[in-house]
Amino acid sequence: MRRSQKETDDAARVTHRRALLLGGAMTAMFAVLGARMRYLSVEQADRFKLLAEENRISIRLIPPARGLIQDRNGKLIAGNEQNYRVVITREDAGDVDAVLAKLAHVIPLTADDLERTAREMGRTSPFAPVTVADRLSWEDLSKVALNAPSLPGVSPEVGLSRLYPRDTDFAHVVGYVGPVSERDLEGLDSPDPLLTIPKFQIGKIGVERWLEDHLRGSAGTKRIEVNAVGRVMRELERQEGTPGADIRLTIDADVQNFAQARMGSESAATVVMDVTNGDILAIASSPSFDPNLFVRGISHTDYNALMEDDHRPLANKTVQGVYPPGSTFKMVTALAAIKEGIIDVNTTVRCPGHLEVGGRRFHCWKRAGHGAVNLEKSLAESCDVYYYDIAQKVGIDKIAEMGRILGLGIRHDIPMSAIAEGIMPNRAWKRERHNADWRIGDTINASIGQGYVLSSPLQLAVMTARLATGRAVVPRLVKSIDGRETEVAEAPDMGISLEALRKIRSGMHATMNTERGTAFSSRIVEPTLVWAGKTGTSQVRNISAAERARGVISNDQLPWNRRDHALFVGYAPYDAPRYAIAVIVEHGGGGSTAAAPMARDIMLSALSGGLPPLAAYPQSQRNRIASMLEDLPLRDAEGRVSGPSRA
Template identity: 65%
Template sequence: MKRSPKDTAESVRRITRRGLILGGGMVGFMGLLGARMRYMQVDQADEFRLLAEENRVNIRLIPPARGEIFDRNGRIIAHNEQAYRIVMVREDADDVDETIRRLSRLVQLDPDELEKALAEMKRSAPFLPITLADRVSWEDISRVAINAPALPGITPEVGLSRNYPLHDDFAHVVGYVGPVSDYDLSKMEDPDQVLRIPRFQIGKVGLEAKMEDELRGKAGARRVEVNAAGRVMRELSRQEGVEGTNLQLTIDHMLQNYAQARMADESAAAVVMDVRNGDILAIASTPSFDPNLFVRGISVGDYKALTENKYRPLANKTVQGTYPPGSTFKMVVALAGLEAGVVNADKTYYCPGHLTVSGRRFHCWKGGGHGHVNIEKSLQQSCDVFYYELAMEVGIERITEMAQRLGIGIRHDLPMSAVAQGLTPTKAWKQEVRGESWLIGDTVNSAIGQGFVLASPLQLAVMTARIATGRDVKPRLIKSIDTVEQEIAEAASLGINENHLRLVRHGMYQVSNSQRGTAYSNRIEPKEFRMAGKTGTSQVRNITAAERARGVFRNDQLPWERRDHALFVDFAPYDNPRIAVSIVVEHGSGGSTAAAPIARDITLQALFGDDPPLDAYPRKDHGRIQTQQEKLREMRPPEDGRGRSRA
């Protein structure tokens, strides 16, 4: 079909328009290409000329500054300090051995550290910087910088290293950092690239490890130009990293320091809690150690001294240690009996000094017995037979249920290493774990916190705080994150009858304030500060019938590791509870003689916020307490936080 002149003209116009658009696009593209070529060939000619002369660009990670850790009053617990170091990039060194030989003429290199560095170099990527010498002097840095042309691949740097200015006071809480290892990397699915920098420091134990992701921060990067000799010519660009998160703990350093110092001669643990919100004000384990020893790699001698110490300084006894709670468990049994309706304020059991159950004699600590005992007197004088009788009526299931309501047998959620669950046994537990049936004797043993029952000092402090308040108080260690105060959920009621709680609290008050109470000699004198407490002594050995027949050995006649553990728990003030305290002294022999004096002193220190006046103590103790306070004041760190280590 023949096209009309009109259609032909329209077709030509369309083709012409499309041609113009396409042609214009091509001209524009060529213009941009030409402008880019001019920019690269003229404006950046000098830079590319340098790069062409065997120079190249490296991307190097910038390790982030680790977040700092503070106590509740803002005192630094863990921070970063500048440290000079000398690093080598293997691919930039012509001859590694020769370069190191030249370096050793300028800087003294530790043979052991150098051997570790060479091992790291072999297993690391060739472009990663390896630290040859750490914490060197400014004079060493200057000598290396002056001789840089003769040291290809060698660079002096200023880095950050972790420091713990309060030494052993927070070692078990905060833990420590150390160089990242292959084992550390193997535990991560997708390790952050910054972790592959040799000797990069990460948290190993304690809060440093549990809060590693928050404390570490995010790495930055810098583009540097290096010449053929491996020397950095200039920095082309830099992207700063993100600093780690700062943490503020609930712990009061001065109280923590006092607790550590007060227990310095013992293998012991102490926990102080604010019963109103669960804040942990002190959580001390002795003996301790200086975490700075681990930051750069602890020596064989120092590590051996720690591991061979029978007092186990590396163990955090406050949360890792679990102990038979002894008579401090009697409040649990008492409340279980009261809630079950098995016992009331008036009901008594007769204590002749022992109780025979299934042909086995279970003894009271007082051989002559306590006579007729009600619930208050049973706590005041810590009568064992009362609780043997009560426990058999209540049953182990209800005792365990009450124990868990009060925080025993529960793994509390704290960012610390190896927080123990403890043990509150049941019939099903024994059958499953031991393949044995539950015996009535097991219930009798559990009644006085022996047998299978195990609790940590942290759990005992939680138990005491819950008895004091009747509420589900939960322990808290982190006060704020990057200055943002952490929310405190209101503690719910435990659902325990308030009259039953008052009865048990008054029994605990009698322990410390009645002349027949087991802790009367360690009372607090001012009425407004008086404490309610409970002594406990837990056996670590079986006393055979033959030994009883010839006379039971006193603890001071036994080797240290066979002596009983000493325990004490308390809350204060009795009329308006503010704090709860728990103490365990390993192999301390007796709760009233070893644990109660320490607990009373720490309780007073927490209530007064400083050394309490002498009239807070019984008059007979004034001279001893004054001497003790003077000694402990000498162990306090100065205001800048740089105190002596007691490790």
């Protein structure tokens, strides 16, 4: 069938017309697309460019190196060590279990490690690296690096972590660091962005905590390019932060070490202070613990062992522990009485071995009595009746006032944790605290540092420094921050008559240097180092009338935790005071037998800047002292323990 030419032409014309119509529609569509493209990439370009950058760029913080803590001579107390660890990124690993199983063949992994890793992975996003093993040796790290091709998602990393090279020596002073906890962040309006880094370590107690702001430094930042799943592609820009400030303490690491070693396994505390400027040369609490355990994450077993030890290694007895000061308090009572004009330096009191006050009989430690006692003798032989007598005349309020002047019952602000205020009781205090009237018996007890009076070894050291100088010395623990010396607090005159102070000092001198003195056996014979001090023995239990009737049981027969505390305060040299010391041995028995010898060794160590010179000891004691010193587990220059290993 052949179509007519006209029909064909007509049909072609219709097709042409409609094709052009469609073409017009297509053109319109192109115009729409072009306009839309113009809108997106010309008009809105800036907005989308910004969005693309936001997509791409992620800002990560670089944790700064934490400031070092050094002793007064620059010896390292807290530093940072390179820490090799292995991390795994879920996104890259694929089959995490298989990779971990392979990794376990390369380096030793405990079931604990694996469980912790699995737990952490459940919490974090798939591209966040999770630490599998921490503190690896260099060899282990190399093994992981070598096997990297068969361990997808696993990468070795180097970071800094806190190290305390003199572990137990400074545990209570410096404290330790640990990961930021919810509690640390509470109450912070705008926390340092560093704190939001997972596992970022901050100071938890001690100097690490109280000087955290100085030690932390400020974060650096790096701008990194990330892909859609957040994986880091490359680093674009890096801005280093500022490392934390280095801190020098007033402590001499050698003296601190000696004090710690000398106290050994006793439950004891020592504070040595420079009386001229308040610098704390040593502040040691025993037994101690290894702060490195806390940085690494202490195990339950270790922690429970520390908690259950009846010698309380975690407690910082130097500032946190408060004890009845016992006879070491007598100087306060005497000075209060002199200041109020109740006695003068020559007043004598007769001691028959006891004193009846308000129908109660108060005993002197020496049942036979001391006879006629003046101020000097009362201190040297530690007569109690002398103080019962003067205390009831001067009254508790005046005694408390003098106590505060000398630094007892007030909080000394040094950057350590849980600093106790102690108790310097007076009438108002008892009314408020116990809602009871102050009774004369309370005064009698307080006069010899018993009853309500409680003070910390730091306070006793401050008291001794103030007695030795007559000025209100303020303790200082931080020598310099970032190279800038910290201010030495002004030590104004306390306004106590020089005559009275002299008498007190000569009494303390007599305590140590006269044969009847309670601490005669702990004297120093080296003429330039001769020292003065006062012993104290404080009861931790009440002696009942029945007990007294049976005769007081000697300390040796009591269980450890009911024995008396042994205390000693002293300063040296006597003519030109340099250091003051306070020692307490919990449940140590007598101050003269447990605390004074220990104090002498530590004081001599401070004076000589190392091992006590044997020449300073009385001839008869030198052999014994020499062998004792030899057995002490002291540290060498690097901080390692030499000599006999510790138990």
